[in-house]
Amino acid sequence: MAEDLSIVKGDKTAEYQSIIPQINALVTGEPDLVANLANTVAALKEQFGWFWVGFYLVKSDELVLGPFQGPVACTRIKKGRGVCGTSWAEAKTLIVPDVEAFPGHIACSSLSKSEIVVPVIRNGQVIGVLDVDSDRLDQFDETDKLFLEEIVASLDFQV
Numbered sequence: 395m396a397e398d399l400s401i402v403k404g405d406k407t408a409e410y411q412s413i414i415p416q417i418n419a420l421v422t423g424e425p426d427l428v429a430n431l432a433n434t435v436a437a438l439k440e441q442f443g444w445f446w447v448g449f450y451l452v453k454s455d456e457l458v459l460g461p462f463q464g465p466v467a468c469t470r471i472k473k474g475r476g477v478c479g480t481s482w483a484e485a486k487t488l489i490v491p492d493v494e495a496f497p498g499h500i501a502c503s504s505l506s507k508s509e510i511v512v513p514v515i516r517n518g519q520v521i522g523v524l525d526v527d528s529d530r531l532d533q534f535d536e537t538d539k540l541f542l543e544e545i546v547a548s549l550d551f552q553v
C-alpha cells in the first residue's frame with residue numbers, strides 16, 4: 395500500500411475512525427510484529443501529535459521498551475511499578491489525568507503531564523502495554539480508551 399497517511403482533523407472520534415482503517419491496512423498481510431507495532435505508533439503519532447506513544451512488551455518478569463515514537467524512554471519497568479507496571483498488574487486500562495498525582499509514576503520526561511496505558515491481553519495474560527503520554531494535563535478520556543483498546547485488540551502479537 396502507499397505509505398502516505400491521510401490525516402483528518404476533527405473531533406477525537408472522527409480522527410480515530412479515520413486512522414484505524416489506515417493502521418489496519420498497514421499491518422494486514424505483514425507478519426512481522428516489530429514492523430507492525432512500529433507503523434502503528436508512527437501512525438498514531440502522526441494523527442494525534444502526542445508527546446510519546448509506544449509499546450512495552452513483557453519479557454520474563456519485566457516490561458521492555460518496544461517500538462515507540464517520541465523522546466528516549468525508560469527501558470525496563472517492573473510489574474506493579476509506574477502507570478505501565480500497574481496496568482500490567484491489574485490487566486486494565488489506566489487513564490491518568492495528572493501524572494504527578496499518580497503514586498509511583500515513572501517520569502521518563504518531566505514534559506509528560508497525562509497518560510493512558512492499555513494492556514495487551516492474549517489468552518488471559520498481559521503480554522505488553524500500549525503507553526501514550528501527553529504534554530497536556532487531562533488529555534485522555536473514555537473515547538481514547540475505547541479506540542486504543544480496539545487498536546490493541548486487532549493487532550496480531552504472534553511472532
Ligand code: SME
Nearest residue numbers: 467476477478499500502
Ligand atoms: N510514565 C510511565 C513510564 C513510561 S514513559 O512514560 C514512556 C509509567 O509511569 O509507567
